[in-house]
Amino acid sequence: MLAVSKTRTSDEVRAAHAAGLRAFGENYVQEGLDKIAALADLRTDLEWHLIGPLQSNKTRVVAEAFDWVHSVDRLRTAERLSAQRPPDLPPLQVCLQVNISGEDSKSGVPPAELPALARAVAALPRLRLRGLMAIPAPAEGLEAQRRPHRALRELLERLRADGLALDTLSMGMSDDLEAAVLEGATLVRIGTAIFGSRPSAATRP
């Protein structure tokens, strides 16, 4: 379980750590960096995941500070992250974000372009490609919610059949967590259901 701590204070993250959570997801690079710095005393006991969009001018600080990036959706970003990952750190763990619901405005690689991107990213020396991530369009009812998660799992299975050693399906949020788990999620990204509802308009990325 990835605890999504966007909009939450570093003290709230500290309390969540004391309650047993170890992996935290942030959407905004600067907000994440601030919390990573404020919680430096816990650094070796925490995993920090960037789950929000990543602009190419921010790749260096992300490569230096985070453990995972879930939102890689183009080769150029991946190449920069690999080149900028400090040699004394383990490889940066990455997921490719897939535009699974085909929404125009959404980030994510279109499924048709996924195999080529996955092969290229898997070859980068300082990244370890772990799997796929998606943020499906909101849907009502278990069956409708399962469909996009199933599609993401099938994409992962196809990449594995092509020889890529992938083990991560980052899918499922507070509202569609059961559907995602039924379709094989290995990492659910949960904010509201852990910390309560967020103030303001930051509920959807």
Ligand SMILES: *Cc1c(COP(=O)(O)O)cnc(C)c1O
């Ligand atoms: C905010 C966010 C989540 C968590 O959403 P909740 O509905 O609060 O569980 C998960 N993934 C991403 C990419 C997010 O931006």
